[in-house]
Amino acid sequence: MPPCRTSCTWPRWPPPRRDAKTPGRRASRDPLTQGRTGMERQTPGVGRLMRAGAMISVPAAATVLGLAVFGWVSVGAAVGSVLLIWFLTALLLRFAFRDLLAVARHLRGLAGHLGEDPAPEPAARLDIAQSLLNAGRHLDRSWRRRELALREQLTSNERLLDTLPDPLLMLGADALITRANGAARALFSRVLTGQEITTVLRDPGVLDAIEGVLEKAPSRQVTWVMPGPVEREFEVRATRLPARGVDGSLVMVTLHDITALRRLEQMRADFVANASHELRTPLSSLIGFTETLATSAREDSAAREQFLAIMLEQGRRMQRLIEDLLSLSRIEMEExxxxxxxxxxxxxxxxxxxxxxxxxxxxxxxxxxxxxxxxxxxxxxxxxxxxxxxxxxxxxxxxxxxxxxxxxxxxxxxxxxxxxxxxxxxxxxxxxxxxxxxxxxxxxxxxxxxxxxxxxxxxxxxxxxxxxxxxxxxxxxxxxxxxxxxxxxxxxxxxxxxxxxxxxxxxx
Known part of the structure; x- marks a missing residue:
């Protein structure tokens, strides 16, 4: 076998649909709604009806011809009867097919525009056509109720997201933002839907965490400092959703502001360090002067008077500090x-x-x-x-x-x-x-x-x-x-x- 001179590729799955509007492709054929060329055929052709009538009238025609063979009816009457049966059967089939085709077109219109105002129902004389119309009407009402419930649920979810205090972003598989709540829009002061996440969060650590979640990691958490006149620190958590959303959302990114927490931690650390320093300084002075008075300055009255004055000042300083600390503690308890x-x-x-x-x-x-x-x-x-x-x-x-x-x-x-x-x-x-x-x-x-x-x-x-x-x-x-x-x-x-x-x- 000679080698393939053109590039060979694996066939795509699912294969592309062929329709009448695509050049070089065959039109799809639906036996209920289309003839040989599609929807442009409103009713079956005469030949097709005649063939169908002939097939249906075969038993009756055979009976009439049998009567003619046994001489019970003349040959001319038998032939006329067969032709009449054939014609009447084709005529009845034409009326039946016309009803069914009208119903089929109506149902196809409902299927293509579910939830919208339906086209007027066609007049149906057959019971089966009327049953199909009733089924289509029931389907349309059910879909409208379901669509209304889904819209209300979607609106409720959007309102719920907008009431969340933390900024929240939803991302698709291509890292595009599919949804952002009010806190996120306020934080970044711009429209976010449809933007790439790399244009919003430029921190490499945050982007690596999001990329890891997009690649099947269940969750990642990092810290991000938002630059600005006053820096803000956020705890960024990227979580993979259990199922893809209707809008293509696959990853949820939340930003929790921990600026106040970090500031409080720093204030506590500073408080412990400062309180220790403020108490250590006068206490060290008191110990130092006491040791001096107990040794070399014991007999020096001038030095003793000077040291005692300093010790009194340092003692009062410690007293003021302790009183202020106790006062602040009481006020905080009653705050x-x-x-x-x-x-x-x-x-x-x-x-x-x-x-x-x-x-x-x-x-x-x-x-x-x-x-x-x-x-x-x-x-x-x-x-x-x-x-x-x-x-x-x-x-x-x-x-x-x-x-x-x-x-x-x-x-x-x-x-x-x-x-x-x-x-x-x-x-x-x-x-x-x-x-x-x-x-x-x-x-x-x-x-x-x-x-x-x-x-x-x-x-x-x-x-x-x-x-x-x-x-x-x-x-x-x-x-x-x-x-x-x-x-x-x-x-x-x-x-x-x-x-x-x-x-x-x-x-x-």
């Missing part, structure tokens, strides 16, 4: 139990200002109270409110320039910031503590309420700060269902705004 007592905030602020008046005079500073003279009643805890305003005014006196005022201003606002619960947001009270110090750079403002965070650590420790003051203020304000904002400008000073819910609208 989910909001206070309910009416507190005259003007009296609280006035009492704190009088308490710190002597310290203000030491720097030639004064504390100015600006607001309505009428009582300002808020919902709160008197001791905790006193503590936070003492912390705020103490900081303002420490870091404000000498001979400048510290202003405490309160006023009612129509609506508080979004961080406040909606039920107490309008109206509320805004209290501003304003100093004229050196100011704080903007990059430090978001972290000022973290435990032990200091802009200038050496200066803060020298002034007796523990690094917990603003953390205490923040947690007290949160317990009071309020909000806190910070504003600062280098060279001009700092403003800390507290928003607290009013017991009743007493101002204005």
């Amino acid at each position: 989910h139990t909001p206070p309910s007592d009416p507190i005259n905030l003007r009296e609280v602020i006035g009492g704190v200002a009088r308490f710190l008046e002597i310290r203000a005079r030491e720097k030639n500073m004064d504390i100015r109270l600006e607001g309505e003279d009428a009582p300002v009643v808020v919902i709160g805890d008197g001791d905790q409110l006193t503590q936070i305003f003492q912390n705020l005014l103490d900081n303002a006196l420490k870091y404000g320039r000498p001979s400048t005022p510290v202003v405490v201003r309160w006023t009612q606002v129509e609506r508080g910031p979004a961080a406040m619960p909606a039920a107490v947001r309008a109206p509320c009270l805004r209290v501003s503590v304003i100093d004229q110090g050196e100011g704080i750079a903007k990059e430090h403002l978001p972290r000022l309420t973290e435990r032990f965070y200091r802009v200038d650590k050496a200066r803060s420790r020298a002034m007796g700060g523990t690094g917990l003051g603003l953390a205490i203020v923040k947690h007290v304000v949160v317990r009071h269902r309020g909000a806190m904002t910070l504003e600062s400008e280098i060279g001009k000073g700092t403003t800390i705004n507290l928003f607290l819910p009013l017991y009743e609208p007493t101002l204005g």
Whole structure:
């Protein structure tokens, strides 16, 4: 056998369909709906009907011819009878075929346009044709009900996906995004359906995990850091679906934001390290001076007086730190139990200002109270409110320039910031503590309420700060269902705004 001169290929399966519209291919033939050339034949040809009539009339014709053979009827009458039987049979077949063909065309139309408005039913005179029409009508109604249920289920699933807080992407076998929920669209700020996953998630580790799941791995999980002005960290999980979805979905990719968790873990680690350091430093000083006094400086009265003063200062520093830690712990335990007592905030602020008046005079500073003279009643805890305003005014006196005022201003606002619960947001009270110090750079403002965070650590420790003051203020304000904002400008000073819910609208 000579070798094949053309390239040989394996036949495709399933083989391609042949239809009348494709050049060079034979038209498919359906005995119910098509003649020799397809749907263009509306009724069977005359020859075909005559042949069918002849086949059906053979028994009757044989009977008549038999009668003619035995002489019971004349030959002419027999031949005429046979021809009449043949013609009538063909005529009846024509009417029957026409009904069946009309029904077949109608059913084919239903099959091709299920769920749409069907074409008018043809008139059917035969019982079998009417039965077929009834079956088609029942099939169409069943399909409509099923299609409606599927559409409702699909809409429900899409709404459910859109309510999920985590971004979710569905991928096909070609790594194209077939579906994305609302959180994913908001995260990437663009239309995602139809895009390649490589244009959305460019991290090699994420793409390797998705590729592994597309290659039959059941699930993969990696961590991805989303670049931007503020980096966000996500836990990306790619999971293979048990079956391919109707839209071709094969892999589900979820992105869980763990930025807050990582930040909390870092804050806990920093807290342990900072607390250990803050306690270790004065404790080491106390031990060192005690050992010195017990040995070489035992008889030196001048050194003894100096060391005792330092030891007293370090002991008080440890005392302040421990008191602040215990206070912060108590506040955190009560954070989910909001206070309910009416507190005259003007009296609280006035009492704190009088308490710190002597310290203000030491720097030639004064504390100015600006607001309505009428009582300002808020919902709160008197001791905790006193503590936070003492912390705020103490900081303002420490870091404000000498001979400048510290202003405490309160006023009612129509609506508080979004961080406040909606039920107490309008109206509320805004209290501003304003100093004229050196100011704080903007990059430090978001972290000022973290435990032990200091802009200038050496200066803060020298002034007796523990690094917990603003953390205490923040947690007290949160317990009071309020909000806190910070504003600062280098060279001009700092403003800390507290928003607290009013017991009743007493101002204005």
